[in-house]
Amino acid sequence: MPLLTEDAKGVYVIAVTPFLDNGEIDWTSVDRMVDFYEEKGVIGLTILGQLGEAPKMTADESKAIAKRVIARAKVPVVVGVTAPGLAAMRELSDFVMEIGSAGVMVAPPWTTKTDDQAYAFYASVGEALGQTPFVLQDYPLTTNVTIAPKVIDRIVRDVPNCVMLKHEDWPGLGKISALRASSEKGETRRISILCGNGGLFLPEEMGRGADGAMTGFCYPEMMVGVVDKYGKGDVERAHDIFDAYLPLARYEQQQGLGLAARKYVLAKRGVISSAALRKPGASLSKIDINDVERLLARQKKRLAEIGA
Incomplete structure (x- = not known):
């Protein structure tokens, strides 16, 4: 499988990790999930992220998940390798790259407080990972670390194996504009920017470059459709598709409950056998399920109205 590069485009969906009701990994659903995402047109998969419940897994489980997904997938796989220390990060990174990963993703530690600390951390990551291409995950809402555009520019200039930004500021549209302005002026390399937050700002983010x-969403075809139409210049159709799915995407963005809603719909769609989160994790109440079912019904109606 080819390595991740600065030219990456499209949808690299953040995959859930399927569990059985007893908390064990559901390997049959792992295979079915990979096939489902590919059938919906994603360009790549990203596994062992926060919404993949990676912090709840052992090191051996993480390696087993990576091995299973990489062996099954026909598209590039990026693996989250964020760890408290560089040694553990390097160990998992080396393992997944040896079995065919396209690259890895790294978020900063919560102890990062200053611009110089953010730069120093990613400079160390670049050195520790050697030739392995990596994604800089910029997710202040979860990490409590804000990385300014000027710092990202500095990292991009000095750390050649940083090939992608997972932009997940809230919404941070100005950050995308600033980064693209720097590369257009020739001040930095132009790296790939793929966006998160459940796709809530995807049309606007595409408009900014x-x-x-x-990111994840229980209907990855929404993101695929928006990116495809925007890339072809059909901006209004991209917005039509986005608007039809927006209420459900918004519901999924609830802290804690959102992943439970995503897994509920994926189970309803037959992608995974159980909607269970590994403990500790949220579960939907009957009222929550009623909310989701109403949103699904209205979404189906709207999609029919726009012929999507």
């Missing part, structure tokens, strides 16, 4: 999405 993003190359696609790296």
Whole structure:
């Protein structure tokens, strides 16, 4: 499988991790999930992210998930390798690259407080990972680390194996504009920018120069459709598709409950056998399920109205 590069475009969906009701990994659903995402047109998969419940897994489980997905997938796979220390990060990174990963993703530690600390961390990551291409995950809402555009520019200039930004500021549209302005002026390399936050700002992000999405949603075809239509210049159709799915995407963005809603719909769609999160994790109440079912019904109606 080819390595991740600065030219990456499209949708690299953040994959869930399927569990059985007893908390064990559901390997049959892992295979079915990979096939489902590919059938919906994603360009790549990203596994072992926060919404993949990676912090709840052992090191051996993480390696087993990576091995299973990489062996099954026909598209590039990016693996989250964020760890408290560089040694553990390097160990998992080396393992997944040896079995065919396209690259890895790294978020900063919560102890990062200053611009110089953010730069120093990613400079160290670049050195530790050697030739392995990596994604800089910029997700202040979860990490509590804000990385200014000027710092990202500095990292891009000095750390050649940083090939992608997972832009997940809230919404941070100005950050995308600033980064693209720097590369257009020749001040930095132009790296790939794929966006997160469940796709809530995807049309606007594409308009600012993003190359696609790296996030999760129970209907990945929404993100694929938006990115495809925007890339072809059919901006209004991209917005039509986005608008039809927006209420459900918004519901999924609830902290804690959102992943439970995503897994509920994926189970309803037959992608995974159980909607269970590994403990500790949220579960939907009957009222929550009623909310989701109403949103699904209205979404189906709207999609029919626009012929999508």
